[in-house]
Amino acid sequence: MKTSHRTFGAALAVLTTAVLTSCGSGSEPAADGSVTLSFLVDNSQGTVSTAKALTDAFMQANPKIKIETETRPGGSEGDNIVKTRLSTGDMSDVFWYNSGSLLQALNPGQTMVDLTGDPVLATVQKDFLPSVTQGGKAFGVPAGTVTGGGILYNRKIYEQLGLQVPKTWADFMANNEKIKAAKITPVITTFKDTWTSQLFVLGDYFNVQAAAPAFAADYTAGKVKFAGTPAAQAGFQHLADVHAKGYVNEGFGSATNDQGIKMLAEGKGAHYAMLSSALPPVIATMPQAGTDIGFFGIPGDDAAKNGATIWEPAAVYAAKTTKNLDAAKKFLAFVASPAAADAVTKAVQPTGPYRIEGSKLPDNAIQAAKDLQVYIDEGKSAPALEFLSPVKGPSLEQITVAVGSGLTPPAEGAAQYDKDVEKQAKQLGLAGW
Incomplete structure (x- = not known):
């Protein structure tokens, strides 16, 4: 999801003041063997805090390697900065x-x-x-944790109404009916932040892959479409279903992501199709959300194939222009170690499991992260489509807002998205399009 994981925690912060022109590809080792690495990160609060925990712990263990960190904007502006600095040879040592x-x-x-x-x-x-x-070559190490993309739910409401976590879409809708009868909003919807409308589609990919295992490869090759694949079109249908049944909150078109998470934590709504990484800000002011809010994957049609879609963490990469390759690799090896995971956990509440062998969630991890860990441990997870295919249309969030508002039929929305991705696939020069 291009917009999603950049939207949380937009507060600006700088770890270590660094002059832009001093970063480039770093400076060569000093006479005493000391090295300074430059490190470029985005300015979201979660990234800044994670990067600070990593660099502080690394420098403590490696006193001859200093890391100077600078921040860049998120979103498309940040994308352009990264692309420009890589193409001009002016990238930091690691980023x-x-x-x-x-x-x-x-x-x-x-x-x-x-x-x-x-x-x-x-x-x-x-x-x-x-x-x-x-091209068969690996370039990065995981920074941060896996994020679950599915349904965040209020466990107290489930307990109060005697509900079970649903394994099928029919069970989910039956739960919504009971929640509505209790005069609680069944499905929180926040279309003021348009990117939030995508979760019922993007978070449904585990079910798409379960029904059509070759979908990602065939989709990338232009052989299959959302509108022509029932399992892929189901996400658009889900959006339409919850609106048509009257399960969404009043004023959903003007509600924000922050309001939605708060509504869930307060028990004014039972379900929110969302990323688990949305939770830390509300936990800071409402600590009970860490235990009251759980996570489950968007249910499909077959209870025996129930699972969850995950968003892989961002990564740390070394620029080819670095003059300090050994030190850069030493830092990357640390980022991918259990010691690094421990350092980050002390500074940032993990919203899912780490992608590092030997790392473990702390006993006091939030419930949503523990729930997600179970899916991964049981082999019942799949990466979101954007981690398996380079094809991601830019207009999905506008299409899903229209479908989820009852303005566009789901089949039509799926067909619109197929046209949207076709333009991007051709720009990428992919065969078959």
């Missing part, structure tokens, strides 16, 4: 950026250090590697 489809546009084979077969990746979980791989 933080998305994994998945957005990485593909950076031409990593020409701009980043190839880590394939390197000991740096020794502790990286194998399931993560496809999201930082292009």
